[in-house]
């Protein structure tokens with residue numbers, strides 16, 4: 001699949017993050033289409049040099065790869081009326097929708113399609129995305145390569161062999177930026193309560209989050225080893241970590257990720273028909 005043209009049905013938060021990451025990684029704007037029913041969303045892409053339309057059929061006719069990026073609950077009603085357009089064009093279909101199975105999508109658009117399901121995350125916006133990918137049996141190696149090069153251009157892309165593993169990918173990375181943001185919100189409140197002004201606290205906390213993640217990626221040491229190196233015996237950090245342990249941080253995080261995983265399965269069942 002050489003120099004494919006790629007179109008996004010739904011140009012909201014997730015598609016916008018992927019597109020901005022693609023543009024920043026050098027993907028040509030004139031090979032990107034977006035369709036959104038919301039005019040403001042379309043206009044937001046006006047100055048970026050890509051093609052914007054309010055008509056999904058026009059997008060499908062123009063694109064080798066069609067990315068489905070509307071809300072999971074809206075997906076069926078958006079794609080079903082487009083089945084004849086999908087049949088005529090036979091694009092590679094890529095979905096970013098949480099929980100909606102490749103089999104459901106394939107059935108809604110008439111059957112027999114090559115479908116890649118992905119679970120990206122919004123750090124794609126700053127080319128630091130993490131994406132889990134699953135291909136159905138109709139996807140060729142060339143098509144896998146084309147999709148992988150898009151998502152690896154905006155961060156890390158990892159294939160899973162079992163579609164069900166995308167539930168765990170959702171809990172581990174798709175939804176996970178929000179966990180870190182929430183943790184940073186809590187740190188911000190506590191730092192301000194201890195007397196730092198908001199801007200100082202925010203700058204220190206964001207840089208610390210970035211530095212901690214970079215250390216895990218670049219030193220080859222585990223988070224546990226790196227943590228121990230911050231904890232001087234009888235020092236300050238030890239007291240913070242002991243407090244987390246008393247509050248059973250492992251159980252808190254496990255419960256949250258289980259709730260996320262459960263919701264992903266629930267969506268896939270509720271939206272299967």
Ligand SMILES: NC(=O)C1=CN([C@@H]2O[C@H](COP(=O)(O)OP(=O)(O)OC[C@H]3O[C@@H](n4cnc5c(N)ncnc54)[C@H](O)[C@@H]3O)[C@@H](O)[C@H]2O)C=CC1
Nearest residue numbers: 010011012013014036037038069070071072096097098120
């Ligand atoms: N936001 C995130 O962090 C992530 C989202 N996802 C998935 O991405 C998908 C989109 O989520 P968001 O971008 O957050 O939602 P969003 O609400 O920001 O974007 C959806 C867009 O679809 C548009 N839309 C609705 N009906 C349409 C139609 N008939 N034709 C064209 N456009 C239409 C809406 O106007 C909106 O701009 C969801 O399926 C979600 O599961 C996946 C991973 C992460």
Ligand SMILES: O=C(O)[C@@H]1CCC=N1
Nearest residue numbers: 097098170174175176
């Ligand atoms: O919250 C959601 O359902 C979407 C999917 C993963 C991240 N956001």
